[in-house]
Amino acid sequence: MLRDTQMMLNYDYPLYRPPSEADSLIFQVTLGCSYNKCSFCDMYRTKEYSERPWDEVKAEIDMMSKILPQTKRIFLADGDALNLDAEYMQKIVKYLYEKFPVLERIACYAMPMNVLKKSESELKTLRDSGLNMFYLGIESGSDIVLKKVTKGATATTIVRACKKAKAAGYILSCMVILGLGGKTHSKEHIRGTARVLNEASPHYVGALTLYLENGIKEEFLTKFGEPFVPVSDSEALDELEDLIRQIDVNDDVIFRANHGSNAYTIKGTFPHDKQAMLEKIAWMKQHPEVVRPVGLRGF
Ligand code: SF4
Missing domain, CATH: 3.20.20.70 (Aldolase class I)
Known part of the structure; x- marks a missing residue:
């Protein structure tokens, strides 16, 4: 209907x-x-x-x-x-x-810059009027990766935007992208992303996996500024595991990695379900038959 x-x-x-x-x-x-x-x-x-x-x-x-x-x-x-x-x-x-x-x-x-450009009182007034929720793309918490993908934001501005939105009373749902730094920047990408999530502590986090449509692949590879080596599905799972391991929050964060781009589905609420999510990943690693066929992400 x-x-x-x-x-x-x-x-x-x-x-x-x-x-x-x-x-x-x-x-x-x-x-x-x-x-x-x-x-x-x-x-x-x-x-x-x-x-x-x-x-x-x-x-x-x-x-x-x-x-x-x-x-x-x-x-x-x-x-x-x-x-x-x-x-x-x-x-x-x-x-x-x-x-x-x-x-x-x-x-x-909402982009981080949209939030930062609004004054605290403007955000608060909008919230009081009934605007309730922002979906904000963090993508990565690594400044190196953010620059390479021309995000137009840094880890610092992302954290500031998230905190400002939360302080004004908004529900905050954030997206991060596994594999965005390729193999070369994988560790740094996950370390920075976990750091930003820990500082920002959004209400919801969705983890996607990098998927490049053909029309944009060329531009992505050129702007990356160095050979981009994509992570495999199993390496994306390693990233997911590292990310979950490094997320350390006190408030509830509802975490979902169940987007169509993900080879694996993981969901739970931090901090309570952290161990269960890690155990599920350990199980998945022992059951590679659940791995989605390689090559669906456009590489
Ligand atoms: S991810 Fe796409 S929609 Fe979001 S700010 Fe960047 S270009 Fe715009």
Whole structure:
């Protein structure tokens, strides 16, 4: 029903949302990504970043509020809706709560820079208006790797952004990418990523495995600046094991490595399930028949 009805919105494709927003109503308040330069990401390469005007956004909200008045979750697309000016974002968020009486949650993607550019009071005001959750790509906590994949952020700015968002009351869901540093930078990539996760302590962490679409592979390899040696599935599992071993948090962190790009599925909540996750990985290593066929990641 939701998917059928959403077709009425005449989306500007491609349209992306996190897996956990599968049942959310999506409004495209921006198109594309304002940065659009991460070398591993081709999500919005076909689009130029733009911000949709109020009359268009309002018309869509008005229409969908009549069709799906019982909507509880909304996701604001595209790649970094938080890039919108705080005042405009607040106008959208407030209007959504006016038009959807049982709305419980509004989420969007956010780059570290989007969060840092907003003042603490702007973030707090948006949070008080009902924007609840950010999906933020950490990708790596290694400055070497972040530079090589032209992420436009450092470990320090990522940690600052995460802490700032959490302090303002947002639920924070972060993504990291196994294999992003290749074999050469594998240890450094995982060490830095664990360090950032330990400092930022997001509510949710999703671990993906690097997958390069053909259209972006060339650019990724060129920008990497040195021969990129991809990690194998079993090495990605080693990275996952190292990452879990090095994550040391006091607050609950819900951890998922169950994305389609992963050869292995691991999930649990830190700190309680850390040992169980490590034991599951040890079991997987003894049962290589569960390994996905090599070569699916585009190398
Ligand atoms: S900021 Fe996000 S959406 Fe934009 S290019 Fe980087 S990974 Fe892709």
